[in-house]
Amino acid sequence: MKIFLADAEATLRLGITLGESLSADSVILLEGDLGAGKTTLVQGIGKGLGITELVVSPTFTLINEYTEGRLPLYHLDLYRLEPQEVAALNLETYWEGVEVIPGIVAIEWAERMPYKPDSYLSINLTYQHEGTRQAEITPFNCAISEAIASI
Template identity: 70%
Template sequence: MQINLANAQATRVLGVHLGQTLAAGSILLLTGDLGAGKTCLVQGIGEGLGITEPIVSPTFTLINEYEGGRLPLYHLDLYRLQPEEVKGLNLANYWDDAEYPLGIVAIEWAERLPEMPPTYLKIALSYAGDRRLVEFANVGGQLQLENLLANFY
């Protein structure tokens, strides 16, 4: 499924919709070039979850955890890492370990994951002229994209 967005504000609005709609345990694997809107989308997700603190890119911290919304948001950025380095982070803890409350896991530069989670929503962001193109793929799960995005259009 593909959606064309006019600008960064529309990307954020899509994120708000996802934050209001996604269920606990949702894993979002975000791909796209620098500046394509990955962090902007996650900022919207945080807003949609009701998180009031600023959502900032974890490029240097690798992982930011936000609570205080409808669900926790775990925001990861793998831009500065190689797949071998990512292995040592034990990221599967965010979706397999009872120590972490189920929330939304959003991973930027997900192509650097050495192993994919069993189920996830892949969101690829790209430029299409002066617009943004967002492509969704549901992998291994029962998520119905049409239902998830029904009230967004």
């Protein structure tokens, strides 16, 4: 499913819809060039979950955890890592809820992952002309809610 995003506000609104409609154990794998809107989308997910804390890119910390919303949000950024470094992080503990409360896992630069969860939403953000963007959402072994499908 491809969604036209006229501006950063539209990207934020898409994230809000995701945050309002996704369930615990949802994993979102985000791909796209620098500045394509990955962090903006995750900020919207945080708003949709009712998180009031500022959601920021975890480029240097790798993982930010926000636990005050409807569900926890685990925001990961793999930009600075090589695939072998990512493998050593044991990221599956987040989507399997082994050591954390089940929530929504949003992973920026997911193409650096040498393995993927059994089910996830892949969201590829691309630049279009004059500052617009496009989000291509592809579900893998999961369903897209009516709220997302109607966008």
